[in-house]
Amino acid sequence: MEKFYQLFDGRAPVIYTPPSAISNKGRTDWKDLWLMARLVMKFGGTSVGSIERIRNVAAHVKREFDAGHEIAVVVSAMAGETDRLAGLAREAASIHDAREYDAIVSTGEQVSAGLVAIVLQDIGVPARSWTGWQAGVQTSSVHGAARITGMAIDKLVARFADAQVCVITGFQGLSEEGRTSTLGRGGSDTSAVAVAAAIGADCCDIYTDVDGIYTADPRIVPGARKLDKISYEEMLEMASQGAKVLQTRSVELAMVHRVRLRVRSTFAAPDAYPSDVPEFDLNIGTFVCDEDEIVESQVVSGIAYAKDEAKVTLVKVADKPGVAARIFVPLADAGINVDMIVQNISDDGQNTDMTFTVPTADLDRALATLKNARADIGYHDLTSSANIVKVSVIGVGMRSNAGVAAQMFQALASKGINILAITTSEIKVSVLIGAEYAELALRTLHTVYGLDED
């Protein structure tokens, strides 16, 4: 009977097994325990965008292989390839079978996994490529947005004993019906975390085009600092509030299965330093880990912003029970996610203005849905704007520090920035502001919360 590791991608947390307990399994020698680690290395589309870049990927892998670690590599498709394949499917039929879409787009990772294996072999690292179905990655049958349900790991783990690097296609698995499924965009991060959880990896290194998670986007905030560590909860808020480095679902999965994640640079010279695994040098990249592992935490760890939301306002909606349902049920039925919601009493005191945000990509559909439902809702006017941004301050320290939100509102007011809407969570405050104020707001808040580089 093959060993099957149940995964709970996006569902309720399960029994927590500490990574050390898993990674030590089967290792009897104290020296081995100390020197050898099990490692997942994930490389995105930009990292494998050309054969030249794949050689760089292979050099990173060789560094860890030469240090004696057991390595599973997870790769995305070469940059642009998934778009090209999705474009072919759309050209074939604008509305098409998600199962066939998956059969088509999943080939991108199969090509890059094969190429990485060839280049690794060429520099003397034993390697082979594994597709999702070969590697035993089981998923749900929601093609195009499947969730990983488990992984059969025996075949993979057997290769570690032969000192072979397993190069696994990210973004895909095998559905219950035996067809190739894909996890949706950015799914390779989730694949990497799933593999790490299943094989009990000591760390899951996400190689990307930035060298870690920053307190704010360094292109906008010159004083932004790289964080050495960030908690799962904070990373989750950062990812869902606009930081593009990690896919939200991958952070959720890492949190549930307590997979140690590290975000690090793919373009840093692979031979600039030796392997730091399993000691882990805090100067390299950013660790996403349990809150307990972070000794000195700031009140605010970072500031995120998201440009891809649009604001919709229904002017003069009758202020009576049930109206919110008449607005948001049709939108939910159309699969449109509504984020922030603000309701104001309008001038005449009998009607209300309802403002909310939707993803910019869904704005046209949202407007059409609301126009269709006009008779039912009964509003006076419908306005919208994509010219807004959402700015969020995030930090687990907020739990024990009052006044973070007040400080934010004050700082923005002092710069004359009008707040259009507000949402909060235990560890986050988000505000909606005009897009033209984005840079000013980010830089101001970065200074106010003491995040600027010394």
Add this chain to the structure above:
Amino acid sequence: MEKFYQLFDGRAPVIYTPPSAISNKGRTDWKDLWLMARLVMKFGGTSVGSIERIRNVAAHVKREFDAGHEIAVVVSAMAGETDRLAGLAREAASIHDAREYDAIVSTGEQVSAGLVAIVLQDIGVPARSWTGWQAGVQTSSVHGAARITGMAIDKLVARFADAQVCVITGFQGLSEEGRTSTLGRGGSDTSAVAVAAAIGADCCDIYTDVDGIYTADPRIVPGARKLDKISYEEMLEMASQGAKVLQTRSVELAMVHRVRLRVRSTFAAPDAYPSDVPEFDLNIGTFVCDEDEIVESQVVSGIAYAKDEAKVTLVKVADKPGVAARIFVPLADAGINVDMIVQNISDDGQNTDMTFTVPTADLDRALATLKNARADIGYHDLTSSANIVKVSVIGVGMRSNAGVAAQMFQALASKGINILAITTSEIKVSVLIGAEYAELALRTLHTVYGLDED
């Protein structure tokens, strides 16, 4: 227990089951027997070269589907795609693992199968794509040049009952080790025949950019006629003597399993005529079938030519026992196929000149091999020329008609064409001549054997 159909791709023939006995299996209604057929439709890279062309493919399939037939479609990669993928593998490492090469290049057919399925669904034909491993195509483990060893057909055949078209990736299968394997270039023809044999198809239609098999290449011989039927044996000689329409192995496999093959045009308007299956209109394409099915056969059925051979001459080789072995064993060890061999006594009567042909692609390697073995062989000089062609006249009628070869030599002599070498088989005479005489020789022989159009 799943049904497994053993295939003998390129091995000794096995028990012969007439196609009718297979195709009638499970059909109880006389009407069904008469009206419904099981059909394999194979489309090559040019036929699926763009979404536009895939729409044309789908129209061909819809015609047969609407006529009530059970259909398996076998597709190649989009034209140019296999070359692009093989180029990436070469760029990764000039010498690379054939298993990884297979993992990479096999994705081309997965994309085209998915696209064909999408377009079929779009025009109302229920369809799904099947990879080699999903369709149960088992192969040997000689990656890059695997042979099909059998096929598990239950899952496929179950779809026919649901009136679903199965779109299967050509060129690939699953090796004994559970990895994706490819059959080598042109392997999609072989895949189509294997599927046809396994599911007991009434016919395997090979859609290509010509409308059938001709008595000679119509671009060279203006009077060339399309053949209605050609025997397996003749087609085999035609294919191996230079006709590019069908891959040799696919014809062998069809002959062994008595699969009725038809070569027909992919670019003929799909709706120009209704389905002719299972009655089979002899005006459409060319049937490759059993000799017995051809009532009136010509002495000579066709004339083929091959440009891709080169001539090598070893001048003044010592005429003593064992010298041939010393020449041809090293070439065989280097994997070079030697075709025609001629040995002449040279002027001094003590030495001999040895002339033979090799594929042009292998010429450089052949010369290097012979130079290495010079001390062992002991020859005076080594010359070569790629400026030659092989012209072959082919026909099962030769078995019972003497004088075909003599007629050929006479006709060529009358035009002043010098013959450099000759080989014959039971149903074929091949001569090697200077490349500049190719057109003249083909047209002359076409007329001499009475093949010109009336």
